[in-house]
Amino acid sequence: MTHKSRVQRGVSLVEVLVTLVILAFGMLGLAGIIINGNRAAYEAYQRQQALAIANDMAERLKANQAMLLTGGSNVTMSDTYVGLAPIATPVGDPTNPLHWNALQSASIVDCNAATCDRTQLASFDVALWEGELIGVGETATAGGQRLGGLINPRGCIEGPLAAPSPPNTYRVSVAWQGDVPTVAPGASACARDLNIYVDAAGNLNDATRRLVSLDVTVFEPI
Secondary structure, three states: OHHHHHHHHHHHHHHHHHHHHHHHHHHHHHHHHHHHHHHHHHHHHHHHHHHHHHHHHHHHHHHOHHHHOHHHOOHHHHHHHHHHOOOOOOEOOOOOOHHHHHHHOOOOOOOOOOOOOHHHHHHHHHHHHHHHHHOOOOEOOOOOOEOOOOOOOEEEEEOOOOOOOOOOEEEEEEEEEOOOOOOOOOOOOOOHHHOOOEOOOOOEOHHHEEEEEEEEEOOOOO
16 A cells, blocks of 8 residues: 555656646746737837828928929929938938937027928928937936937938829838848838848848838929
């Protein structure tokens, strides 16, 4: 009887160990699900922010219709909005936000405090847009560290787009750093050639460049 009791106690211990191993694997799986869920939620949040920022500039373009008054052409619009945030040198560098800094130093007219012409308004719009990209709207109480904005953002304005797009159509794009490689975006080359988007290993990978683009048609004022 004693021998049988010892065998039974040994079997019970093995069952407990097996249960603990299964439980450990289950907890690891649960942790992975939580991590992936948080990652997906943050990616979605970043995309939502980028879309809101792109939409803000689209509305600013439509609001400044006077830019199209010059001979009914796109020359003035292209030389201002497009010229200030081109594909080659997009705005939004968190380490050196040129337009936002120029607004803070009064090199760009604050159109909220003064009457601006259409060109000054374009510069003001781009400066505010850069501020949104780098997250100046939300800062830490101590030190003033920027907490809002996107990860490594850039903003571009292209146009006027060629046919079959309607006349006076422009493309507003916002790019930022994604968490994991997916597919390299093809809607716009915004920030593509800056070589700033990397994977987890630190290797350059355009598939980690996230992008939202909005095409906006600016109607000529009557």
